[in-house]
Amino acid sequence: MKEMTKIALDAMGGDNAPKEIIKGAMEAVSARSDIKVILTGKEDVIKEELAGYTYNKEQIEVVNTTEVIETAEPPVMAIRKKKDSSIVVGLKMVKNGEADAFVSAGSSGAILAGGQLLVGRIKGVERPPLAPLIPTEKGFSLLIDCGANVDARPSHLLQFAKIGSVYMEHIMGVKNPKVAIVNIGAEEEKGNALVKETFPLLKECQDIHFTGSIEAREIPHGQADVVVCEAFVGNVILKLYEGVGAVLVDKIKGGMMANLRSKIGALLVKPALKATLKDFDASEYGGAPLLGLNGLVVKTHGSSTAKEIKNTIFQCVTFKEQDINQKIKECIQQPEEAAE
């Protein structure tokens, strides 16, 4: 019999919790019998929601937690104080080996801080990067790091490049992924102090397919599979992507409503346009993994729907099946360490 992948899922996190979270879990377990979802959160709320479904009882477990971490709370404090929250309990299950992964649409700060504090890093990983997939003209790229730890050092960025390559190759199936570093020009001598120091390390690294610098303008064109940057810059890229996209789509919708002629046209183009914009929707690809931990922690969008939760759960299964953490160990550690 195939081994089960056990996923702790925060039933309380995100704008659409618990309804869409539980719906996503239901869709995942009904699609695959090798998944067990452990829902953390207020038992009575979860059970009420579960009552509307028929499902294999062995694939769903509820772990009652009495507290909820709100998005506005200072993350580290919240993790320390709210020991019986859906996030802390879920993360501890990963730490203790009771779950292979923890998935949450809740407070980013608490998930990032808690992932590091409670689950712990793989030996040799200096900083666990948060690595969302971003949509591009050609498909998607991995943006690594968008996490909580800013002001990275060159050695951190080198690790991000290696870890990101493992992820893209073995989870997303991109052979020999192209790695580039975010820069303000294409030439090697360009950049800030961090990029200038990191560039030669990436160039010399034998484990990755480094293609040089990438200007921000080229990122949406999909010129690189793994886009390496420091977390402050990564956060700006991720959020500006969302912001420019949202404003532009709004403007276009507004423009289509300008007059009768354009309104009729809008009705005709709408279905085709919807399909196009879906391509540019990050939630198609599941959540953003926090990589390099002793287990897997995935942050999904605050606005996650059932579909994103389901896709994220499948992503966790692939992560386990492909033994990604062993592969990360092998690329980060010296040979004698990795064999330990």
Next chain:
Amino acid sequence: MKEMTKIALDAMGGDNAPKEIIKGAMEAVSARSDIKVILTGKEDVIKEELAGYTYNKEQIEVVNTTEVIETAEPPVMAIRKKKDSSIVVGLKMVKNGEADAFVSAGSSGAILAGGQLLVGRIKGVERPPLAPLIPTEKGFSLLIDCGANVDARPSHLLQFAKIGSVYMEHIMGVKNPKVAIVNIGAEEEKGNALVKETFPLLKECQDIHFTGSIEAREIPHGQADVVVCEAFVGNVILKLYEGVGAVLVDKIKGGMMANLRSKIGALLVKPALKATLKDFDASEYGGAPLLGLNGLVVKTHGSSTAKEIKNTIFQCVTFKEQDINQKIKECIQQPEEAAE
């Protein structure tokens, strides 16, 4: 008689030179009699182009230069070696007071380096910031700094905030402009080392209307009039803006061509959509000024058309009329220095 504003214009710079550059100059001088444009570049090429126009000879001067700086050349070296280039000659005219401003669509690197090396900074200005206007949902914001000097210090960012406020108030007519610093969260304790050190300086500054942090997601929504950041981050924001916009518009166009129904719809929405996307086009607002120099240097888009050149020339006139450099001196320097 009203004083003339003298603008040195690089007739050789940009993808559409000399045709669109000279066309822009012609449109500017025929619209206003208080402008004199000094075209720098290859005299024979310029004269051939000018032959197609009728214009007031006193408003156009041609200064022959024999060299052209290419965009791929290392900037500082190019400025030092090509002393008879359209960029170096134009910048020196500003330095010597023969022109009030220099405008070029040529090599960004050469214009930024040359502006600092040849024109020189206003006393007290630590770093001259490059400050383009970026389109937003509500209109536009000033993004300051997108220049060549990365790894800024907190005191530089404080100056950018002050200089940017002067520009937005007196050139763009935004009363009491809202100033925000680019950050990875809205809370005061968030950020990298630079932002954390800069935040209290901005908060204490009496000369600006500081509203706190701005996340990249909010920039396109126009939440701040003056968006302060270090040049590396500014460059990423500016170029990602262009990149996401270009890919999304392409995707939408492609989506409209998906089938016959959508093609008919596309024909109907096209005029309204074109007007909408024009709102989101940075070239409407003219070029990006390099501020804090003893004179004005403006970099326009490499793809500048006559319209952007004309708008940039008008921008230079307002800059002189509003005596922006005196206002920058007053906000940067101690009272005794500004009176010198």
